Amino acid sequence: MAFIHETGSGPDHHAEEDENYFISMTDMMVGILFIFIIMLMVFALNFKQQTDVSVEQIERLEQARRQAEIVADKLDALKEEVRLELQQIDKSDQVRSALLQEIRTRLAAQGLDVEIDLANGVLRLTEDAVRFPTSSPILNDLASANVRKIALVLREVLPSFASCAVKEASCSRDPKATSVETVFIEGHTDVTGADEANWQLSTQRAVNTYRLMTEAQPLLRSLTNRAARQIVSVSGYSSTRPVIDEKNSVAYDTNRRIDLRFVMEVDDGKRLREVLELTNKMEGQLKNLRSAIDAADVQ
Template identity: 75%
Template sequence: MAFIEETGFGSDGHGEEDENYFISMTDMMVGILFIFIIMLMVFALNFKQQTDVSEDRFERLEEARRQAEIVADRLDILKEQVQVELQQLDKSEQVRSAMLQDIRARLVAQGLDVQIDLANGVLRLTEDAVRFEPSNADLDVTAADNVRKISLVLREVLPMYAACATSVNACGGISTATSVETVFIEGHTDVTGRDDSNWQLSTQRAVNTYRVMTEAQPLLRELINRAGREIISVSGYSSTRPVKDESNKAAWDTNRRIDLRFVMEVDDSERLKEVLALTDQMEGQLFELRSAIDAADVP
């Protein structure tokens, strides 16, 4: 009993102090654990939010990538279509060149001096074939006879390159995709005389040539393009498109002339080339977009 009294917790106060110490330590540990749990919860919540943001960002990047691939596929289809059109244009130019060379060969066989510009589709009737006197739109006897020879050759050749005609069996077997849209009879003057008079004069020269042609070969007016309009037409350019720029009589004689300009149904090469260049630029932009998406992607 004495032992208990001597060593008891309640006899000298050490037991209460020790008990209070352990209680304080427990409370502190519980508090630290509680703080740790709170910190862990905050970390978990932040991690979840960051994960949600990453997943949302990833989904948006994936959608952007899908859209880019769709646009790229459409561009590929468009480029294929443009390439087909350009191939058709190349074929059209080849057909026009063959037609002009055929016409020229037939006219040369009849003794007519003509020139051809294959790049622009022009058959040029030189002053030896159709000559105009200064300030005059009338065809003299020789010029009128030569125009009739030209109209006969056009009558023989053009039906093979026309889309259709109003008369039966007037068209040849050429594909309508490479047919003639218009043949412009273009009148020109030299630089002498008043400009306002030269416009009327050049147009009148074209009109007079047209009349002689169609009177000699009425079938030429029956040839129509895919739009159902007559192929043969007229235009006047005054002195704005000279063959020679020299200021002398020889140049003026050359510039007073008639050109026949052949326009094919698919003469849109420049526009298609611009579209093709635009698609190339868009492909470059798409490549940059894909690179940016890949760089911002979440591993």
């Protein structure tokens, strides 16, 4: 279980324990290429201003042209890697949406209504499903019964989306198939009470929900991701993520809740899209470099 007392920058926040190797390597490559392009442009522009073109200068110009072609090839390869990664992320989002909809359908068949946020991968256990008294982490009888229903549905659905169902066993699931990295049981409070107490309270609500789920369905603790780590974990957010950002009894009841957040092995593509945008800009700079070299060549 991972206890998280922050809103999104912690080392254990939403499957970000380990740095994304692909993105870090991509950033490094982009940085190197960007600096290299700038150097070539400076060279080409300086060269263009010269009127006395020697054999040595012509050779330098030709070398610059060849280097520009190499940069162009590397950019194309980098952009293709990013496109493939984004395709995988899109596929991951589709799989997660199917998972959430399947869970909601099965819970509805048991008379339990929940909300889903497909964009953020969240299954929201409304106050009608799991309610907490004010300033209390205790699940009442109705909430406990509903948590057991949720645990049963997770037991039925999650193994098909997990990398491995039993850590010690050989997994027959395709290792390349899209799978769940983490399911965070997230505890929340309303805005009343001391903030320091609410951090502890929100985490305790998540912990109590986790304990009841895994006691009712012990297999949930055997579900692991590709790193052979347990999928089901917990986090607490105090009152920092309200569903209704108001100060009234309805908002308080709604915000004292449990969310289940599903994080896939391939996570958010925002950073990759930023890298792709940067490569597009670099491509424009490369075209300017080629134009400058060509102009210098004809003088």
